Amino acid sequence: MMNGKTGPFLTALACAFAVSGCTPASDPSVAGPPAQAAPQTLTVERGDLASVLVVPGTVVDRPEYALAAPKAGTLSLGNTSPDEPVTAGGSPVVRVGDVPLTAPHDGIVADLPAAEGTRVGRGATAAVIRHGGLAVQLQVPAEQAYRVATAPTSAKTTIDGGPGGLECTLAGTVAGPEDTAQDPADSAAPYSALCLLSLDTEAVPGLTARVGLQLETREDVLTLPLSAVSGRQGSGEVAVLSADGTVERRPVGLGVSDGTLIEITEGLAEGDEVTVAAPGFE
Numbered sequence: 001m002m003n004g005k006t007g008p009f010l011t012a013l014a015c016a017f018a019v020s021g022c023t024p025a026s027d028p029s030v031a032g033p034p035a036q037a038a039p040q041t042l043t044v045e046r047g048d049l050a051s052v053l054v055v056p057g058t059v060v061d062r063p064e065y066a067l068a069a070p071k072a073g074t075l076s077l078g079n080t081s082p083d084e085p086v087t088a089g090g091s092p093v094v095r096v097g098d099v100p101l102t103a104p105h106d107g108i109v110a111d112l113p114a115a116e117g118t119r120v121g122r123g124a125t126a127a128v129i130r131h132g133g134l135a136v137q138l139q140v141p142a143e144q145a146y147r148v149a150t151a152p153t154s155a156k157t158t159i160d161g162g163p164g165g166l167e168c169t170l171a172g173t174v175a176g177p178e179d180t181a182q183d184p185a186d187s188a189a190p191y192s193a194l195c196l197l198s199l200d201t202e203a204v205p206g207l208t209a210r211v212g213l214q215l216e217t218r219e220d221v222l223t224l225p226l227s228a229v230s231g232r233q234g235s236g237e238v239a240v241l242s243a244d245g246t247v248e249r250r251p252v253g254l255g256v257s258d259g260t261l262i263e264i265t266e267g268l269a270e271g272d273e274v275t276v277a278a279p280g281f282e
Contacts, residue, residue: 040276041241044268047223051215051256053147057138057195059159061205064110065135065171065194066125073097075118075126084109086129094126104169105196107132125174133199136168136209140191147257148191152213155195159209163202168195168211216256222264229254229262230278238268239275249279 069075076095085108086093092100093109111128114120136157140148151170158164171194195211197203230237231254240250255263268274 038245039239039241039247041273042225042228042276044222044224044264044270044272044274046220046270047261049216049218049221049223049256049258049261049263051147051217051258053140053144053152053213053215053259055138055140055144055211055213057136057157057209057211059162059203059205059207059209060135060137060194062107062131062133063135063137063194064128064130064174065196066174067093067101067103067127067129068172069096069101069120069122069124069126070099071097072122073099073120075114075116075120077112077116080109080112080127082109082112093129096120096126101126103129104171105131105133106199123172125172128174131171131194131196134197134201134203134205135171136195136197136211138193138195138211140213145191147215147259148213152193152215154214155211156214157195157197157209157211159203159207162204162207162209166197166201168197170194170213171196218256218263221255222268222270223261224264224268224274225276226257226260226262228274228276228278230280237279239277239279240268241273241275247275 073096078092078094080093086103086106088105089102092102094101094112107129109127110130113125113128120126136159155168155170157166157168159166173192173194224238228238229252234254235251236254237249237251239247241247250267252267253265255265257263
């Protein structure tokens with residue numbers, strides 16, 4: 001039996017338990033499940049791309065290089081013979097069909113691998129010239145070969161510990177008369193070449209160098225950072241943010257790259273939103 005003193009105490013205690021039992025469900029300090037963060041996105045924009053690939057090289061002295069046939073045709077040697085001097089832009093060294101081939105720099109004829117009247121294929125070595133000065137021998141690493149989809153148009157080189165910003169002339173390596181020119185888009189072999197320096201260039205053979213290959217230029221094209229695209233040569237995939245906030249994978253066509261941005265040839269429109277991270281790397 002409750003006495004007069006315990007009755008009010010028990011009543012208060014019951015009220016306290018009732019309040020404490022309800023408090024956790026309505027306590028704002030207790031966190032619920034975290035909300036999913038929205039993906040970071042960027043906008044597809046238009047811009048110009050100048051595809052320049054920088055590759056390592058080594059300075060070499062008086063290397064031999066190929067004058068390649070620009071098309072299939074019949075080889076005409078004229079009066080050219082081995083060990084004959086040639087001058088830059090001078091008389092034709094040989095002809096393939098109706099196309100004359102001249103030396104880009106002074107040198108000598110090192111070899112004529114095919115006889116007069118031989119039918120040669122496009123890219124075959126029509127004559128071998130020994131350069132009269134220095135050159136940089138280069139090779140594009142296999143992991144960068146996708147960027148050399150077409151032959152480079154020009155090049156500049158910087159010799160480590162030597163002169164920099166030097167214009168140089170790209171020349172092919174020597175191939176047989178029935179061989180075709182190296183096509184890096186179809187070949188598993190890395191692209192290799194010689195970058196012929198002017199005859200007054202001073203450097204020590206064996207020095208390392210860096211060669212910037214001018215590949216292609218594109219004006220007013222759709223671009224995205226490489227980090228937002230899966231795939232690198234011809235086709236790839238991006239993650240597109242839809243109007244309802246969902247993310248969908250979408251195939252895209254890919255063009256040239258400058259090593260930071262890549263051209264989008266199809267699959268997206270200017271203003272589309274894609275995730276910063278490529279599909280599979282979100």
